[in-house]
Amino acid sequence: MHPTVVINVVGLTPALMGQHMPRLSRFAAEGASRRLDTVTPAVTCSAQATFVTGLAPRDHGIVGNGWLFRDLMEVWLWRQSNRLVAGERVWDAAKKRDPRFTSANLFWWYAMGAGTDITVTPRPIYKADGRKLPDCWSDPPDLRDTLQEKLGTFPLFHFWGPATSIASSQWIADAAKHVLATHDPTLTLVYLPHLDYALQRFGPDDPAIAADLAEIDAVGGDLIDAGTALGRRVVVLSEYGIVPVRHPVHINRALRSAGLLAVREEQGGEMLDIPRCRAFAVADHQVAHVYVPDEKDIPAVRGLLSDLAGVDHILDRAEQGGWGLDHDRSGELVAISAHDAWFTYYYWLDDARAPDFARTVEIHRKPGYDPVELFLDPAIRFPKLSIGWRLLKKMLGLRTLMDVIPLDADLVKGSHGRADTPQQHSPVLLSSAPHLVPDGPVDARDVKALILSHLFDA
Numbered sequence: 001m002h003p004t005v006v007i008n009v010v011g012l013t014p015a016l017m018g019q020h021m022p023r024l025s026r027f028a029a030e031g032a033s034r035r036l037d038t039v040t041p042a043v044t045c046s047a048q049a050t051f052v053t054g055l056a057p058r059d060h061g062i063v064g065n066g067w068l069f070r071d072l073m074e075v076w077l078w079r080q081s082n083r084l085v086a087g088e089r090v091w092d093a094a095k096k097r098d099p100r101f102t103s104a105n106l107f108w109w110y111a112m113g114a115g116t117d118i119t120v121t122p123r124p125i126y127k128a129d130g131r132k133l134p135d136c137w138s139d140p141p142d143l144r145d146t147l148q149e150k151l152g153t154f155p156l157f158h159f160w161g162p163a164t165s166i167a168s169s170q171w172i173a174d175a176a177k178h179v180l181a182t183h184d185p186t187l188t189l190v191y192l193p194h195l196d197y198a199l200q201r202f203g204p205d206d207p208a209i210a211a212d213l214a215e216i217d218a219v220g221g222d223l224i225d226a227g228t229a230l231g232r233r234v235v236v237l238s239e240y241g242i243v244p245v246r247h248p249v250h251i252n253r254a255l256r257s258a259g260l261l262a263v264r265e266e267q268g269g270e271m272l273d274i275p276r277c278r279a280f281a282v283a284d285h286q287v288a289h290v291y292v293p294d295e296k297d298i299p300a301v302r303g304l305l306s307d308l309a310g311v312d313h314i315l316d317r318a319e320q321g322g323w324g325l326d327h328d329r330s331g332e333l334v335a336i337s338a339h340d341a342w343f344t345y346y347y348w349l350d351d352a353r354a355p356d357f358a359r360t361v362e363i364h365r366k367p368g369y370d371p372v373e374l375f376l377d378p379a380i381r382f383p384k385l386s387i388g389w390r391l392l393k394k395m396l397g398l399r400t401l402m403d404v405i406p407l408d409a410d411l412v413k414g415s416h417g418r419a420d421t422p423q424q425h426s427p428v429l430l431s432s433a434p435h436l437v438p439d440g441p442v443d444a445r446d447v448k449a450l451i452l453s454h455l456f457d458a
Contacts, residue, residue, distance in 0.1 A: 035429075091103040094455055107122065118183055162361075246341070286417030336418060360403055
């Protein structure tokens with residue numbers, strides 16, 4: 001066997017490697033560099049599930065970062081159980097080939113309950129009084145304590161939200177180096193998300209991303225060097241490329257204005273009332289699953305959304321087959337935005353009626369993905385003072401909302417979800433073993449087989 005490290009540098013594209021990323025560019029030039037043809041939807045959970053199973057979303061079942069759990073009549077995003085994924089995982093396939101094989105998963109998604117020997121994944125502590133405390137989960141359990149004693153508490157608030165920074169990717173990379181040195185896994189999967197967030201804030205063409213490119217190049221380059229020094233083959237890949245966007249599409253507001261989406265009032269705020277909805281959308285970047293319980297409503301919903309500005313495709317169940325998305329978890333209809341557009345989850349028509357969680361970082365309450373969580377509300381004159389005051393009240397045991405997130409979708413300048421991105425914004429696969437990588441673009445479904453060839457082929 002040839003021990004291998006697979007580093008997921010989210011959002012990495014050919015265009016970006018040519019800007020302020022000398023170390024990753026050099027790694028690409030010295031090894032193999034290929035375009036990666038990703039899946040629809042080109043989002044984290046779907047892409048990673050395809051990488052590790054070799055299957056399309058229709059087969060592994062991860063049709064997005066979240067979906068409507070029909071049996072619960074609830075929308076859930078960012079679940080962590082590996083049992084949600086169907087298909088043989090790459091680590092199980094490798095174990096069959098050689099029982100000595102071991103694996104480590106450092107922050108790739110659906111980590112809990114997987115068959116990896118070592119696992120570390122984000123897991124906040126949710127206190128009964130509403131506090132959310134940074135933490136992570138590991139298997140074996142004592143690895144969590146070892147890492148946090150060595151590296152400090154996992155910097156959760158730098159992992160997502162308006163305070164995102166290189167600190168979280170640096171922590172993950174340092175954890176990977178520790179695991180490589182102390183546990184010696186045959187396969188190590190590492191997730192470095194930092195670049196993703198700057199690109200959504202500013203877009204891939206904005207000079208403001210230069211510092212972020214340099215930061216992730218340094219972190220990724222150091223991890224490549226560490227793996228190489230330990231005799232590892234190294235694969236670097238990205239899940240998707242991020243494209244410039246100019247138009248948020250308020251798909252749920254359109255459904256509500258047509259009388260198809262229902263809400264209920266809770267103390268002055270409006271909550272999505274799923275049992276009473278004739279149609280609603282789970283928005284996920286540039287893809288939205290539209291759930292229509294009564295098939296008689298499907299033609300009307302399709303017609304409405306087809307006429308909505310910023311929508312390129314509306315796929316019924318039969319048409320979803322051509323996109324690899326015809327799974328029971330998918331919506332009766334799937335909407336694909338225009339290249340320069342993306343879908344919001346917003347369903348209220350008046351911001352004064354927005355639910356209390358709308359202005360907070362709350363990935364588990366919102367019935368869709370919300371990239372506006374990356375921004376502080378520009379209307380807050382003294383944001384540091386405002387946040388400090390809220391934190392003080394929490395420390396004193398007072399209930400308070402960290403309601404510092406704006407409701408302005410126009411702030412978002414980059415998105416993803418479509419697989420047909422232009423060449424310069426396409427994801428990539430790089431390898432230190434070029435003889436193992438075929439010529440031409442690499443299909444995302446072939447990544448599992450490529451990892452196995454890096455592990456077992458001469």
